[in-house]
Every structure is written in C-alpha cells, then in structure tokens.
Amino acid sequence: MVVYSHSRIVTYENCPYQYKLRYVDKVVPLLGGTIESYMGGIVHEALEWLYDTVVNHDLATKEELLSYYDQRWVSRWKEDTRVIKSEFDFDHYKKSGRDYVEKYYERYVPFNQAVTIGLEKRLYIDLPDGKKMSGIIDRLDKKSKTHFEVHDYKTSSRLIEQSQADIDRQLSLYAMAVHQHYPEVETIDLIWHFVKFDAEVKSIRNKNQLQELALETCTKIDMIETAVADSDLPTSKSMLCDWCEYRKQCPEFGKTVDSEEIIEVIDKLVSITQSDIPEDDKVVILKTIEDKIKLFAQQSRQKTLVGTTHKATVEDVFERIPPDQGNLKWYNLQTELKNMNLEIGDLSNVFHTPELSEKQKNSLKGYFDIERSTKVVLEKL
C-alpha cells in the first residue's frame, strides 16, 4: 500500500508531472538540490542536535551549537547544490542559516518551556477509508499529560498569516497523528517557528476540523490515484520550475536528456562562444560543435537540448536562393525586374527591397529555389 505524505500531495498539487517523475517513475533528477533546501536541512539538524542535548540534560552552549552548524554545513555539502537567486551566493545562505540558529538559541534558552518527547518523530496516520499517511514532526513537546505541542521549523522567506496557519494541512495532519498515537491528549498546539523572522505562529484544531480534513485528504488521494491510473499527469509551469530538480528532464524545458555527452557539448559551445580566441579559429570550432549538437538533436528527436547553464535549440532556417547568373531562370527574372522598373544588383537581397510591394514579391518568388538549413540558437537557462 502506498503511504502518502503531505509533501507527496503538495508535489502533485504543484506539478503533476513532477509527481510522475518523482513518485511514479522514480526518476533520478539530473539537477542537484537547491541551496535553500540545503540550508533548511542544516538548520533542522542543528536544532534537532540542540534539543537532543536538552533531553540529555547536557545543554549545548550557543558557541557549541554554532560550531555544530558550521561543521554540518561542510560535512554534508554536495557539489551540485544550486543557487537559484543570482544576487546571492553560498556564503549568504550559510550565514543566514547560522543567524537563524543563533537567534533561535537566544530566544528560547534555557529551553525549559516544555518537555521534549520526540525529535524528527515519524508518525503514521490512519485515514477513514483505510489509506495511510506518514509525517515527520520536527519536535513534539509535552506541556502536561493532556496538552502537547507540535513544533515545525520554517526557514522560508515568507511568514504565513494567522488565517493561513488556521487552515494549514501539514500541521493538521500531524495533530491527527498525535491524537491517534496519544489518545489521552486533549489539546495540541501547532507551532511554526519562522526562524528568519524570529517569529512564532500558533494555531489549534478541533475534532470536527480534523475529521473534515481526513475526508478531504481521502478525496485528494483518490484524485491522485485516478490521475496516475489514467496517466493524466501533465506539466504545470510556474515560478517553482526554477527550483525543480527535474527541470532538465521536463518537456517544458527541453525534453528528456539522457546523455551526459549532450550536456558536455553544450557547455563547450558556451565556453567557446564566450572565449576570446581568434575569430577565424572560433568559427571553425563552433561549426564542429554545432554540427555535433545538430546530430544529437536529430538522434534524440529533440529540438532543444539542455546544458548546465544554457539550452541550445536547433532551428530551421529557410532561405531563397537566386538563380545562377546566365541560366534561363536568371534571364527571365531580369526581364520581370525590368518590367517592374527595378534594378537590383544583389539578388539575394531582393525580398528586403523596400520599394517592392507584396504582390511583386509574390510574383518573383517562383524564380528562387528554397533552401532549408538549420542553425543552433544558444539561450541562457
């Protein structure tokens, strides 16, 4: 049986095609994770470690916490982590996450607001129609035997409003899970820590709200399962595409790329285009690379191929070729031009002559052959 999660449902809601790649086809993404998600992960790890020291009655100092953060930042680093917002660099995110952790420590030290009973705690939820969901609660605290708190750390740059918190699905599901696992609990506070803003947002749910949510979630899962069965999982372009790890494998951004060689060749085209090697040499090298790209495009039946920073599109170019001087078509064309009182030296430019009407252009077209070629157009991703 498929065990659903809040993030799995959100993936479907944001983009059914991303859902297909991640959960149905289980495709390995070609792009690395984003720096926002990396930083969020390290902040979560640091706060988990901090509360672990609290639980073990060996509270870490702020310096120890920051040193743990620094050490995790280095040891977990992945070379393919991506920065999407070009105005920021890796250090900006590292420092931001460090500041969040520091502010959090200063706000809550000595961390005796409640008793922590679970860190990164996975709980399963039984839905009314027999389906199952699971969720990982960042921190579960106990205020009393019947009063618990669900804590969730958010590193996002957007602070939610109370009205949004009051209908948030993720923490509602966690509340449902806690009620199922701890039947003695009557009150559950849902608490979001927006660490960037040093802010807490709180909400609660009553039993009716949770029952309603359970039914809505069943309906939502039914909808997803029908879409999967019908293979009805289309792309859904949005701002989130910039952050999507499947962008290179998405038909909206250049179809499936199945060869590292393609990426290498496009990256080479970019570097030669931007290099300052002598123009004559550049033309020759570029032609060789472009020919290779055209071949890849043909073989893979894709017009657009994607590299690390740019995409290359193979576009058709249609050109009218004038008849060779001296052959019959050429003489006839000259006669026609004379009848039009036109004297045109360079025939290849005839269709760009401003004094030529559309009607005249149409009557001249028959003297020209059409030649189809292709060109490679490079564009930044």
Ligand code: SF4
């Ligand atoms: S790039 Fe955009 S449209 Fe394509 S799978 Fe990702 S989110 Fe969906």
